[in-house]
Amino acid sequence: MNGAGNDFVMIDNRSGSFTYEKTRIALLCDRHRGVGADGLIAAELPASAGSHLKMRYFNADGGEAEMCGNGARCFSRFGARLLHLKDEITFETLAGNLTALLLGSFVQLGMSQPHDLALHAQILAADTALEVHSLNTGVPHAVVFCEDLPATNVRTLGAALRHHAHFAPKGTNANFAFVHSPGSLSVRTYERGVEDETLACGTGVVACALLHHLLHGAPSPVNVRVKGGDTLRVAFEYHNNAFDKVSLTGPADFAFEGQIPLSFGTDVP
Numbered sequence: 001m002n003g004a005g006n007d008f009v010m011i012d013n014r015s016g017s018f019t020y021e022k023t024r025i026a027l028l029c030d031r032h033r034g035v036g037a038d039g040l041i042a043a044e045l046p047a048s049a050g051s052h053l054k055m056r057y058f059n060a061d062g063g064e065a066e067m068c069g070n071g072a073r074c075f076s077r078f079g080a081r082l083l084h085l086k087d088e089i090t091f092e093t094l095a096g097n098l099t100a101l102l103l104g105s106f107v108q109l110g111m112s113q114p115h116d117l118a119l120h121a122q123i124l125a126a127d128t129a130l131e132v133h134s135l136n137t138g139v140p141h142a143v144v145f146c147e148d149l150p151a152t153n154v155r156t157l158g159a160a161l162r163h164h165a166h167f168a169p170k171g172t173n174a175n176f177a178f179v180h181s182p183g184s185l186s187v188r189t190y191e192r193g194v195e196d197e198t199l200a201c202g203t204g205v206v207a208c209a210l211l212h213h214l215l216h217g218a219p220s221p222v223n224v225r226v227k228g229g230d231t232l233r234v235a236f237e238y239h240n241n242a243f244d245k246v247s248l249t250g251p252a253d254f255a256f257e258g259q260i261p262l263s264f265g266t267d268v269p
Helices: 022-029 069-083 156-162 203-216
Strands: 008-010 039-042 055-060 088-093 096-103 106-110 117-124 128-136 140-145 171-183 183-191 196-200 222-224 231-239 240-252
Touching: 008 069, 022 039, 022 088, 039 069, 039 096, 055 069, 069 088, 069 096, 069 106, 088 128, 117 156, 117 203, 128 156, 128 203, 140 156, 140 203, 156 171, 156 183, 171 203, 183 203, 203 222, 203 231, 203 240
Parallel strands: 008 039, 055 088, 140 171, 183 222
Antiparallel strands: 039 055, 088 096, 096 106, 106 240, 117 128, 128 140, 171 183, 183 196, 222 231, 231 240
């Protein structure tokens, strides 16, 4: 599946038969030797009666992460197909329980509560002085607002921020945003775990939109165009110095289905 170009291998693991070896996941996500994806997402049985499913998300390097916005939208449609749901699905993630509304090929995902806000950090990355803002929208994100987004070296600056001591020990995702007008952004993202620029990042889009509101007073909703060409919509409420009812709306598309032997290219059984 893909959400705005951010692509994922989806697995129904309600039986628990698939084991999450890091090497196996990395090979499945390898675009030359496996299926190819930015990450792997598995559906498991939920731990509580209040959820339909549990979502497990792994980056392309095989490491597990708390959440992925585009991945969670894809998971919503995937889970709805598995369980024959039509309108709404609630599922568990390491970032908390999430609920999504199914709007045809689009999904409106209710996000977890943002936290760890920090503004106006002055950081030297790749010999470049940057003003960096950060916010955790399920996973940590650093955001730099730029004047010339196409000319920004996202791979070099993104890698430098991702591994910067300021964000140690876990590191961060790095986003570069351009303001077209109040409520309209373009964003490019270097993703932790993928270790490269991706076509889209849902939690990064949300972080950029919320910071756009705080720094520039943009009203809800904020429309964000990503590198893959799609536009995602971030809606929110802000009162008492806190965000509430944050949602991310965008496409979640099935690309293809197939089978692959789990012993391919590796000695992992």
